[in-house]
Amino acid sequence: MEQRHATVLKAAGMKATPKRLAILELLEAESGYASPEELWKTLKGRFDRLGLPTVYRNLEELSESGVLTKVIHPNRQLYYYFCSNPEHHHHFVCLSCRKVEDIPSCGIDALEREVSIRNGGKVLSHILQLNGLCGGCAKKGEKA
Structure with missing residues (x-):
């Protein structure tokens, strides 16, 4: 390792x-x-x-x-x-057990196009992090 x-x-x-x-x-x-x-x-x-x-x-x-x-x-x-994971991706973060999971899809392309159309800008990078409870913690009814 x-x-x-x-x-x-x-x-x-x-x-x-x-x-x-x-x-x-x-x-x-x-x-x-x-x-x-x-x-x-x-x-x-x-x-x-x-x-x-x-x-x-x-x-x-x-x-x-x-x-x-x-x-x-x-x-x-x-x-x-x-x-x-070296590929472009985002993360889902469990606020209870601290597990972090990769989200392979991005979906930011439409927002980047909107920035370009609305103000002529160009997005150079972005960060997307989703917070919540993973399946195991949600089933247990744990609170974040």
Whole structure:
């Protein structure tokens, strides 16, 4: 797994440092999203010197390079998710169990055309995240 993560980092033009590899390993094992504080609490025992600012900095760098996905939660806390799908897609985020599922269809094309027609603009990128309860949590009647 570490070699695969190193390959992902190198493809993104980043060094495969032990801390970055540990962050990716932990997020992939989670199979959901995690906060910087949660990651720091788990990883600080593995490294002699690992401060919370270092975790934040690495998460931002990994996100900016496209290796990680930011999950914007209704509680206004920022979380991160490791998505190995390189294709253009969006995510459904379960607010109860933290599971993140790929949504392969986009459907933004019509909105992009509307922006072009209405104001002559050009959409360069977009982010779509759907929040809710996954099937398992919805059946259990859990609340977000």
